[in-house]
Amino acid sequence: MTKQPTVGTIIELIEQWAPKKLAYDWDNVGLQVGKLSQPVHKLLISLDVTEQVVDEAIAQQVDCIIVHHPLLFKPLKQINLADPTGKIIAKLIKHDITVYAAHTNLDIAHGGVNDMLADRLKLQDSSIMIPEREEKQYKLHVYVPVSHLQAVDQALTQIGVGQYGNYAGCSYTTEGIGAFTPNQQAIPYLGQAGVKENVKEMKIEYMLPQSLARQAITVLKAAHPYEEPAYDLIELQNHQEVKGLGRVGYLATSMELAEFSKYVKEVFQLSAVNVTGQLDKKINKVAVLGGSGEKYIGQAKRLGADVYVTGDITFHSAQDAEALGLALIDAGHHIEQIMVEGVQHYLAQSFKDQQITIDIITSKVNTNPFQTL
Numbered sequence: 001m002t003k004q005p006t007v008g009t010i011i012e013l014i015e016q017w018a019p020k021k022l023a024y025d026w027d028n029v030g031l032q033v034g035k036l037s038q039p040v041h042k043l044l045i046s047l048d049v050t051e052q053v054v055d056e057a058i059a060q061q062v063d064c065i066i067v068h069h070p071l072l073f074k075p076l077k078q079i080n081l082a083d084p085t086g087k088i089i090a091k092l093i094k095h096d097i098t099v100y101a102a103h104t105n106l107d108i109a110h111g112g113v114n115d116m117l118a119d120r121l122k123l124q125d126s127s128i129m130i131p132e133r134e135e136k137q138y139k140l141h142v143y144v145p146v147s148h149l150q151a152v153d154q155a156l157t158q159i160g161v162g163q164y165g166n167y168a169g170c171s172y173t174t175e176g177i178g179a180f181t182p183n184q185q186a187i188p189y190l191g192q193a194g195v196k197e198n199v200k201e202m203k204i205e206y207m208l209p210q211s212l213a214r215q216a217i218t219v220l221k222a223a224h225p226y227e228e229p230a231y232d233l234i235e236l237q238n239h240q241e242v243k244g245l246g247r248v249g250y251l252a253t254s255m256e257l258a259e260f261s262k263y264v265k266e267v268f269q270l271s272a273v274n275v276t277g278q279l280d281k282k283i284n285k286v287a288v289l290g291g292s293g294e295k296y297i298g299q300a301k302r303l304g305a306d307v308y309v310t311g312d313i314t315f316h317s318a319q320d321a322e323a324l325g326l327a328l329i330d331a332g333h334h335i336e337q338i339m340v341e342g343v344q345h346y347l348a349q350s351f352k353d354q355q356i357t358i359d360i361i362t363s364k365v366n367t368n369p370f371q372t373l
Helices: 007-017 051-059 084-094 104-108 113-120 146-158 210-223 257-267 294-302 315-324 333-353
Strands: 030-033 042-046 064-067 098-101 124-145 172-180 197-209 230-256 274-276 282-292 307-311 327-330 359-362
Touching (some): 007 064, 007 098, 042 051, 042 333, 051 064, 104 113, 104 230, 113 230, 113 282, 113 333, 124 172, 124 210, 124 282, 146 210, 210 230, 230 257, 257 307, 257 327, 282 294, 294 307, 294 315, 307 333, 333 359
Parallel strands (some): 042 064, 042 359, 064 098
Antiparallel strands (some): 030 098, 124 197, 124 230, 172 197, 230 282, 274 327
């Protein structure tokens, strides 16, 4: 059976991957314009929401636009329909189009923008460049009759339980016998008061972050058939999940800076990049960060990177990197365009898993304001 999603359905799926709590305090991620209850038949994914993107959405009869860069960074004091933002808001409301932004939360998330960039560069053994978030991890053991194994598992994994790095729905299941004797006040799913029951049950084990623990128990109790579900929630001492900006990794084969610069242009489909450093310098270790990354030049150097690929590098920052002996490739802010393909793939798979029918299209509008002449 298929379900028609609402904006809220889509947001829930995105935030299982890139929770809002990962975003920086200065950022304005989440719903920008519209309402959560709006049904969605067609979805558009874009790096930005410009007036041209909105016109495209109107022409394509789109109900919701998912973007990386928020339309509204700061609270509005007025909505002036004569200025660019006001025009965009007016068109969105008139045509009942909702806008949702996943920005720094998607930058930081596992499998998010920075992992996409590292994967496109084919970096090996990549790690986080700027650790930003550490969260306690828990192990959840759930004991469930075989008849409800799938229902309980689906309910828990849908809210993000069992997420481990780039893998979702991770669990370990063993079979055993559950024994219990209901008392006179019990309303048992199986058996009767005063009679001991032995039931074939499955034990499912999951990893989950502390932030999901309370919700997981609520969902577990709702999906479990027993009046008093048996479960264990155990804090782990051996594992804390670290998330953060940027990635650092290694090339499979070293290149000279000139060759690597051409490689960056090729994989990100760029006509030109700005480069600092000796062009014959050997490049083995690469740091990459989507968006504006000049303030992390020192961190890239401390981590032993030979070159740092990012965007929006200013003159004096480039000089600082040159003095440090760190090569720079300014590939532009727009390489974050890679998120369009990544979000499309994630949502398409999520919709398939949950039997949701929806059209997903990607914007054909080039929102990069720069041209290379």
